[in-house]
Amino acid sequence: MSSTSPAERTLVLIKPDAVRRGLIGEITGRFERKGLHIEAMVLRAMDAQLADQHYAEHVERDFYPPLKDFMTGGPLVAMVLSGDTAVEIVRAMIGATDGRKATAGTIRGDLSMSNRENLVHASDSAASAAREIALWFPELG
């Protein structure tokens, strides 16, 4: 598509495991080299209330309590990326949820051995992106 195609936005979280492991630059660099545009970026913590809102579809799942502990257990980087079909492109770049199964060449496939501590979250649809961006960056509304 041409560079004049309307940009789509997506929300990305560089999770606490990636921050602890010193992988902010590695992960952000991949998105930058791909040609995605960073519209907003902040290092911050996710508190319990934001975790329940962000992961609303998972709060009843067995894996949610440890996921919540993990996601609220240290600083993370929240960012808004934009570009043509950014939602689909970023999901392809991060790979399957379980890092042990994710394809080599993807962020999780190259750098994660876990299905919880999987380094990155990215919106799974344009509708999720709109909801998640409103939660994390209400000023971009």
Ligand code: CMP
């Ligand atoms: P994420 O893309 O942020 O969306 C939901 C998160 O829940 C997922 O990445 C993982 O961190 C976590 N997750 C999903 N499935 C499982 C699972 N079966 N066991 C543990 N954690 C999971």
